[in-house]
Amino acid sequence: MCALRPQGEAAVPPPGAVTTVVPRQFLHRLLKPVWRSRWVSGELKSNGIDVFHGLSAELPFGIHRTGVRSTVTMHDLIFERYPRQYNPIDVNTYRKKAKYACQAADQVIAISLQTKADLIEFYGVPEEKIPVCYQACDPSFQVPPDPQKVREMLVRYNLPSEYFLYVGSVIERKNLARIAEAMFRLKDRLNVPLIVLGDGGAYKKKVEAYLAEKGLTSRVIFLNDVTKFAFRDLPALYQGALALLYPSTFEGFGIPILEALWSHTPVVTASGSCFAETGGNAALYVDPFSIDSIADGMLRVAGEPALRQDMVEKGILHAQHFTPEKCADAVMNVYQNILK
Incomplete structure (x- = not known):
């Protein structure tokens, strides 16, 4: 959470400064989740807050009674679209917090047009109340590729010189099982291994069982299982990937897509959802429910160097829409609109 503090108080940041409000009382420090979701409301006025920003789908209950203006960033409503992939208690908790935040906030920031559409569909939030502020990724991905650093990274983690890359949690929605099935269908035509950076539970075990059954265990490297991977090496891991x-x-939003575009790495992603926003004209789109479509995408990007180069060039241009500066400007515009 963050808040804008006004001009005029002694010993406070300058006008427009963002200040972090932290729990100070012993009980509040002991029960931080309760403080964040409820008790902090009572401290906003005493802190002289002009605008309170809930950074992740949550505003403290009771903020609507404080007179403090507010906004909340909503990243997605996946728990509403796919509730069976979540614990029912979690779904109810997320829903309660999200609905209250959308009702109490002066403006609701969506990180994509897809999320904006979901807010309108599921919660009936007025369209004019939802500005879209696109995200940026860590600036380390904007550093131009360095082949030497890529080679050193591959040696450091004992990785193959050619590979596909998967980044994200190993859960059903991310579709690793269908990637594995596509690899099996291509086993006699494409021999490019897959590096998986991410972890999971039951779904991961299901994928591992399939790989073992089909003799593909050696073709998929679960990086978290074999080493402690450092974030500082992630740009190089992207840069070294075939796609x-x-x-x-x-x-x-799909932040790995943006990380890949900045890293000069081709992206094979799904049609639908938010992906056309993040990938633009740079990505190769496949049907996420079709193993044949995923396999065809893998085969094309691996076998057509000209296509990869075109995707890289378009990706560099499209990534310019998602810079930290543009993200900051969009969010600051929301603050200014709230205070008008």
Whole structure:
């Protein structure tokens, strides 16, 4: 959470500064989740807050009674579209918090047009109340590729020189099982291994069982299982990949797509959802529910160097729409509109 503090108080940041409000009382520090979701409301006035920003789908209950203006960022409503993929208690908790935040906030920031559409569909939030502020990714991905750093990274983690890359949680929605099935269908035509950076539970075990059954265990490297991978090496991991495989069935934005575009890495992703926003004309789109379509995308991007180069060039241009500066400007515009 963050808040804008006004001009005029002694010993406070300058006008427009963002200040972090933290729990100070012992009980509040002990029960931080309760403080964040409820008790902090009582502290907003005493802190002289002009605008309170809930950064992730939550505003403290009772904020509507404080007179403090507010906004909330909604990343997605995946738990509403796919409730069976979540614990029912979690779904009810997320829903209660999200609905209240959308009702109480002066403006509701959506991170994509897809999320904006979902807010209108599921919660009836007025369209004019929902500005879209696109995300940016870590600036380290904007550093131009360095072949030497890529080679050093591959040696450091004992990785193959050619590979597809999967980045994200190993859960049903992310579709790793269908990627594995596509690899099996291509086993006699395409021998490019897959590196998986991410972890999971029951769904991951299901994928591992399938790989073992089909003799593909050696072709898929679960990086978290074999090493402690450092975030500082992630840009190089992207840069070294033949392509990012991201055929998720649904996302709010799909940050790995943007990380790949900045890294000069081709992206194979899904049609539908938010992916055309994030990938633009740079990505290769496949049907996330069709194993043949995913396999065809993998085969094309692996076998057509000219296509990969075109995707890289278009990706660099499209990524310019998602810079930290543009993200900051969009969010600041929301603050200014709220205070008009």
